[in-house]
Amino acid sequence: MSRQLDEIDRKILRALVEDGRLSNTDLARKVGLSPSPCWQRVRRMEEEGVIAGYTAVLDHEALGLDxxxxxxxxxxxxxxxxxxxxxxxxxxxxxxxxxxxxxxxxxxxxxxxxxxxxxxxxxxxxxxxxxxxxxxxxxxxxxxxxxxxxxxxxxxx
Known part of the structure; x- marks a missing residue:
């Protein structure tokens, strides 16, 4: 990582870990930013590799893998x-x-x-x-x- 994360970055990351499908508007509201700066921070963390990707978490038991x-x-x-x-x-x-x-x-x-x-x-x-x-x-x-x-x-x- 090329720089330190500030508290707003960490709030964004916690919110995305909790729900990676949050819209930018909902994410911005949740972390106390307006949508544009929130989107810019997310984009920057994606480009820097802090956010490596997004995925679905599957319930293995529901898939028969108990x-x-x-x-x-x-x-x-x-x-x-x-x-x-x-x-x-x-x-x-x-x-x-x-x-x-x-x-x-x-x-x-x-x-x-x-x-x-x-x-x-x-x-x-x-x-x-x-x-x-x-x-x-x-x-x-x-x-x-x-x-x-x-x-x-x-x-x-």
Whole structure:
């Protein structure tokens, strides 16, 4: 980020995180600006990459994907090719919600949405276990999500 965000920028970001479909007029009203300066601030933050995009948040349970599973993955090799290959393989799978390269006991943290234990088994057998260089994995099921955010707005520093 090329500059510090002021409090109005942070108000705009919080409002958009809460409801990305706000019209510029409603957003401006919510943050205490007139529409033109509000639009200019949003545009600037989009151009600077502070606002990376807009998306719909889907209800996985309503789509029949009742289970969220966290999978810790260790690879048997740690060269650039193996790491890139694993990341690319996971990024192409629609069931994969997030992939994080980790420091610590395991190499990757993979979060998937699945339709029950059969869906998890299918993901493991058809996708994860076939990835070249996989040493081992450990899966844990989320019982309930207590907080879900797609982004956070930094507090004033």
């Amino acid at each position: 289970d969220t599973v966290m999978i810790e993955v260790s690879l048997d090799r740690h060269n650039a090719t193996a790491l890139e290959s694993f990341g690319k393989a996971m990024a192409e799978l629609p069931d994969v919600l997030e992939v994080h390269m980790m420091a610590g006991e395991y190499d990757y943290f993979v979060k998937i949405a699945a339709n029950g234990t059969k869906g998890v088994e299918q993901f493991l057998r058809e996708h994860l276990f076939g990835v070249d260089g996989l040493r081992n994995s450990r899966s844990t099921f989320s019982l309930r999500c207590l907080k879900r955010v797609t982004s956070c707005v930094p507090q004033e520093v």
